[in-house]
Amino acid sequence: MMETWFIIVVSLCIAALIRPTLSHRRYNKKLPPGPSLLHSSFLLLTNSPLNFEPVLINLKDRFGQLFTLSTGFGPSILVSSHKLAHEILVKKGALFSDRPKFFINFNISTASYGPNWRLLRRNLASEVMHPSRIKSYSSARNWALRILISRLSEQENDQAGGVKVVDHFCHTIFRLLVLMCFGDKFDESRVNEIAKVQREMMLVAGSRRITMLAMFPKWGKILFSKVWKQFEKVRDNKEQVFVPIIMARIESAHSEVPRVVAYVDSLADLRLPDGGKLTYREMVGLCSEFLTGGTDTTTSALQWIMANLVKHSRIQSKLYDEIVAVVGPP
Structure with a gap:
């Protein structure tokens, strides 16, 4: 029984990983360098988000000031340069002002960019x-x-x-x-x-x-x-x-x-x-x-x-x- 359940879990995990992997192939030429999807997932699963800074520092040393951290729910672009951050957030803010949907909370930090996000941010x-x-x-x-x-x-x-x-x-x-x-x-x-x-x-x-x-x-x-x-x-x-x-x-x-x-x-x-x-x-x-x-x-x-x-x-x-x-x- 335990072996059957283990096979089911592994199969579902593989299925969940395959789809984002296929969807990311279309953008691989446009995305900054970074660890593979499986490596990124391993880093997220084995390190607490509260103590993730040393991992990001190591990735920065390896891949540069702009790198991609791929996960099961989409790629995340990490920026570690003041100059790049200003260009992305200020000079080209309208182009990059979006984030993937998050399933837990309804708030400004997790809401997708759009009418609701603009309303909540303007209200605050x-x-x-x-x-x-x-x-x-x-x-x-x-x-x-x-x-x-x-x-x-x-x-x-x-x-x-x-x-x-x-x-x-x-x-x-x-x-x-x-x-x-x-x-x-x-x-x-x-x-x-x-x-x-x-x-x-x-x-x-x-x-x-x-x-x-x-x-x-x-x-x-x-x-x-x-x-x-x-x-x-x-x-x-x-x-x-x-x-x-x-x-x-x-x-x-x-x-x-x-x-x-x-x-x-x-x-x-x-x-x-x-x-x-x-x-x-x-x-x-x-x-x-x-x-x-x-x-x-x-x-x-x-x-x-x-x-x-x-x-x-x-x-x-x-x-x-x-x-x-x-x-x-x-």
């Missing part, structure tokens, strides 16, 4: 990232800064050694983004609940098992049913946390109490090109993307800034003098 840029909106969150930023200072002071008093600032940066930025996303200053327990389901989704989405599932989108749910069920469970857990928050926010839209404009407010009022509205699942995906995309990037930037301030004492002293000139001595 105009309703949240616009300078006028950024200014409206000034009180929220002051609130987050007080949280950061309080946490740093508490740890400094509790420990005689150094303070690990990156964890406090991550917590503070996440709380600020939760406020910008949902429009409410939740208590610590609710924020931890949101962070927990976010972290669970990131761990599952960044695992090799999801990579296997994504490589065979047609057969993946059958071949890797346990992986798919695990993903569904994590997604359902996140929706159980996010949906009540979104519903409560939408229901309070006509309240007379002054409130900050939140990202979810724009999603609730959004009309898709076909005239429909976003479902709760789609809004959960977009809110999750908002929180994930802003937390790690901002935390990494702050961590890099702090590291350089420690390394360059002259810049640190200059920055300190400028702060004292504005807010006064401590």
Whole structure:
């Protein structure tokens, strides 16, 4: 029985690989060099996406600054040159602004280029990232800064050694983004609940098992049913946390109490090109993307800034003098 099942699985995998291989032959003369389809698939299956950078560095040394990584769901073009990236993304952006369909989430990062993608991107840029909106969150930023200072002071008093600032940066930025996303200053327990389901989704989405599932989108749910069920469970857990928050926010839209404009407010009022509205699942995906995309990037930037301030004492002293000139001595 086990041998029969093994033969079936191998046959389905081969069938899934043959079709993309045939479809890629037509473009082989146009695609940049890179490892073969089987080699690319092997690299993806044996390396976690979260620790894939050394693999890409080795491929860059072997194939150059522009190379192709072929997988079961299509070729990916990797660019490791600033000059090439600017030419592709800026000078010839309209030509390259597309991506293959992804089967997991409905958000800006995974949506195929088209009317929906343009609408979602424009909504984020105009309703949240616009300078006028950024200014409206000034009180929220002051609130987050007080949280950061309080946490740093508490740890400094509790420990005689150094303070690990990156964890406090991550917590503070996440709380600020939760406020910008949902429009409410939740208590610590609710924020931890949101962070927990976010972290669970990131761990599952960044695992090799999801990579296997994504490589065979047609057969993946059958071949890797346990992986798919695990993903569904994590997604359902996140929706159980996010949906009540979104519903409560939408229901309070006509309240007379002054409130900050939140990202979810724009999603609730959004009309898709076909005239429909976003479902709760789609809004959960977009809110999750908002929180994930802003937390790690901002935390990494702050961590890099702090590291350089420690390394360059002259810049640190200059920055300190400028702060004292504005807010006064401590």
